[in-house]
Amino acid sequence: MEKKLFKKIETYKKEIIEWQTNMIACPAVSPDGGGEGEGEKAAYLLSELKKMKLFDELFVINVKDKRAKGGMRPNIVAKYYGENKNKTFWVMAHMDVVHPGSLDLWKTDPYKAVVKGDKIYGRGSEDNHQGLVSGLLVAKAMMDLGYKPPCNYALLLNADEEVGSDYGIIEILKKHGKIFGKNDAFMVPDGGNAEGTMIEIAEKNLLWVKVSVFGVQAHGSMPLTGNNAHRAASHLIVKVDEVLHKKFNKKDKLFAPEVSSTFEPTKHEANVPNVNTIPGSDVFYLDCRVLPCYKNDDVIKEIQKAAKEIEKKFKVQIKIDVLRSESSLPTDQKAAIVKLTQEAAKAVYKNNARPMGVGGGTVGAYLRNAGYPVVVFSKLDDMAHQPNEYSSIKNTIGDAKVFTYIALRLK
Secondary structure, eight states: OHHHHHHHHTTOHHHHHHHHHHHHTSOOBOGGGTSOOSHHHHHHHHHHHHHHOOOSEEEEEEEEOTTSGGGEEEEEEEEEOOSEEEEEEEEEEEOOBOOOOOGGGOSSOTTSOEEETTEEESTTIIIIIIHHHHHHHHHHHHHHTTOOOSEEEEEEEESOTTTTSTTTHHHHHHHOGGGSOTTOEEEEOSOOBTTSOEEEEEEOEEEEEEEEEEOBOEETTOGGGSBOHHHHHHHHHHHHHHHHHHHSOOBOGGGTTSOBOEEEEEEEOOOOSSTTEEOSEEEEEEEEEEOTTSOHHHHHHHHHHHHHHHHHHHTOEEEEEEEEEEOOOOOOTTSHHHHHHHHHHHHHHOSOOEEEEESSOOTHHHHHHTTOOEEEOOBOOOOTTSTTOEEEHHHHHHHHHHHHHHHHHOO
């Protein structure tokens, strides 16, 4: 049956191009990014899923968002029953995309698909249409051949992945968690590398911190009449950098090449508009990616401790605000979904894929924290969020074969 399914998937190039073309034409940018949400794209996908006529369960979970067109952010669930109805293999992909950015950087219209050889250009084509289409191909092949897998095969096409998942998987787990069974396993085709050797099973903890430093504004020629908040903030950045890297210095080979925690000063807000004014306030941000062996609260305590030292030394006031703090449990390397993904990558791509950890966050973290085994895997050219984004037809077919291999063996 594996060979038959693989051969069937290879015949779907026309469907890949058609699905990509129609999805790319639906912008699906979050209201947070000035868009209208996923409504139009979800309506199209729902119509395509209905055409298959063989899904045993097909429904939409709407999450209210008055900013979005229609006031809703839709999440689609499509389940095809297998022999064992108490276990489901989920392929989870997101419908939303990021804004295309400056159109001057695009060689084509970001919302009109352009096919050049193996590549399909357009916003969202790789992030995350490629994974979504791969998931669809598996279902179509099984249905076209009348094959029932050992356990259920399901698609979860979710909203709001690009801007926090509040209207997607977070809300689903909170209010609709019963759609998942305790024995379920998840594939998230929204991360990987060009070789198809990265099986992401763990993520660093995410910690975003806003630091506000308050001094006294003064004329640049009379510094003693003021208190330079920018200077104090600069010293704090250096202090925090030294303290955090020394305190949280463990390494983990799972997260190669970034084998340790990172603490990066990133965004900096404008303080004064002219050169000859000493700033009375200064605001900067830290993006911390912390190995799971540490707690974010301990990192925050060290930042606060460093801030108190700077307050005392420079006679300023410092306010620490935690913008985001998220921790993620790892998926057990011995989990069946991990082992099967390794086997599938070997069979399809002829490589030696291995479990790895990443610094970035994915929707997989929410599922892992809920107790489910999750693998993030895809063979990607890493075009996400870039101008002239494209996906590979060959990779789309290859990943569909990987998912098929797993679906045939997950019991």
